[in-house]
Amino acid sequence: MIEAVVLAFVAGGLVGVSRQLNGRLAVSTSALFASFCNHLVGFALLTAIGLAIGGLLRDGAFSGPWHIYFGGPVGVVFVALSSWIIGQIGATRSTMLIIAGQVLGGVALDWVLTGKPVSLAALGGIVLIVAGVIVAQRQRAGTPVKDES
């Protein structure tokens, strides 16, 4: 159990590391180029892992409805946007606003896909998130600090 907790927590940290690295690359090149490198490097690694452990291609892997194969292009836009954002407003603000958008978007998507009414607790959560976004919006992002040392 403790291993799984550490694994899930570190995985979250690595999401941040990935965003930071792509953001650094975007500063010297372009956000879309950083996104391209991110996908190419990830593809190479996953191909190597797939070849090493096998079982990459299951029967019927390619027989799903066409739209489920479009997560990749959506991801390219996502990584490009976040690589640009992090250089502008920093890691903390990027992370919290991306989380806000993700949770609000997730609730909307669930609602559209399942038609199930949004629970009272979720509604309360949405109110808190929107309030948080407004508070962030009213405050200028912290400006980069010059190193005095």
Added chain:
Amino acid sequence: MSPRRIDLAANLAALAAGALLSLMVHLNGELARQGGALFSSWMAHGTGTVAALLVVPLWWKAIQRSDAPRSAIPLWAYLGGFAGAVTVIMTSTAVNSSLALSGTVALGLAGQIVFSLAADRWGLFGIAKRRLRLGDAMALALIVAGSALVIWGSL
């Protein structure tokens, strides 16, 4: 653009990026049901690479214009995709433990937030240091509390 305008644009872009992330997770989740978690991530990175190549005209000029000499870019800056791919493997392992999806998501968000606070505090990986402002700390608390309510409200 004025700094205030750039702030606003970046804030809105971050919200939009988050919504796109939800869509991406949904699509890749459906694909994982079809062909497994490794296949789904492999496929998403492959089709993403192709998609980025299709829009080369959008970024080629920007790269040539960038004034930073190629040698000034540290090699590790190219490894964002490495960290991303490893994340996929770690989360798909954690999801299959007693943590389940909600526990994995909640701990993942906590890990992201702790890392981002450290990243701004010390300027990790070549991104500028930033002091945490009171408004940002308040916004963070509201968004975390709200996200927790939404996650538990949908269990």
